[in-house]
Amino acid sequence: MKRQLVHVATIGKPHGVNGLVRVYSYLEKATNLQNYKELIDNHGERWSLIWKNEPIAILYDGNKNPVDSRTNAEHLTNRKLYVTRDSFSDLEEEEFYLVDLIGLQARVQKINQQKEAFGIIDHVHDYGAGTSLEIKLDSKEIIIVPFTKQCVPVIDLEAGWVKICLPHFIEVSPNEGNKGNVLAD
Template identity: 40%
Template sequence: MRADLIQIGVVGRPHGVRGLVHVHSHAADASALEAYRVLVDDKGREWSLRWRGADGVAELRDAQGTPLADRTAAQALVNTRLFVPRDALPEPEEEEFYHADLIGMEARESDCSLGQVVMVHDYGGGASLELTGGVLVPFTRACVPEIDLKGRVVTIVRPVEVSGEEGRGVGAAKAAGPAA
């Protein structure tokens, strides 16, 4: 997979018998997927997309402009990830980041490495960063006060309830606790 590609969506279940599919968009505005001239899948195949319904139903066409022939062809694409070249995306606003930029960054608390960011989760109540070992850190300015994209390092200040185990560089913060 090319390093300059950013995942923008994933193909879901077929819709009907004429080759339409449900597409789950990762874009803030799902209509943006139609504006990209070329979407690239996991296998390097190129696709274009046209929305065919308000509920995420789309028609995919291959590089030659041929739509999927039938339900069987649509079923074969279920769970296929769709990507766009990074340079086709707008630059994020200040204080905004693409998940792909954060994943793989080293997470540091003081002078202690906590591992890497392995996933960015957002279940509707605010984003969180999952670090190596399964530690989740709220993606807020208080918990992630600094992001150095060029240096590939995020600074972490974990609240007591997600500090983790003793001996991982955060024992003093955990032991201190709130004043009584």
């Protein structure tokens, strides 16, 4: 079974001439990034880091050698850093990581109270104004649903599904035969 990798940071531009880099963390606390023994970049290389002062860090390669020049640091700009999902800390009951929602079946409740599958959660987006779920429908169309208690009232991680209550209007992504249709409840 392939280990699931989670994007936790991105390497930015170099800082100074000695190999320091800016690192943009997507963790709740950026300082927690240095607690991971191994970060894997999108080229398959292994790294670790120590913060100088956030967002400036010293990067160490898989052999524990620091990046020691601006030129070497420039080659790392825009690399994404990942950790394995199993390296995350355990959570309290009824808590979960957003990454755990990806791949869950999205179900809607019909008038007769029966829940019907209509898609799979493909991505979780959080751009700062609120989290949303990108759901790939069985018809291969995509909808975006706000990740709120009103729109996603039930999450059953063990059973592998979430209940979706669609807002009155949802925009559907355009495709070959469908140019900007709108679905209504």
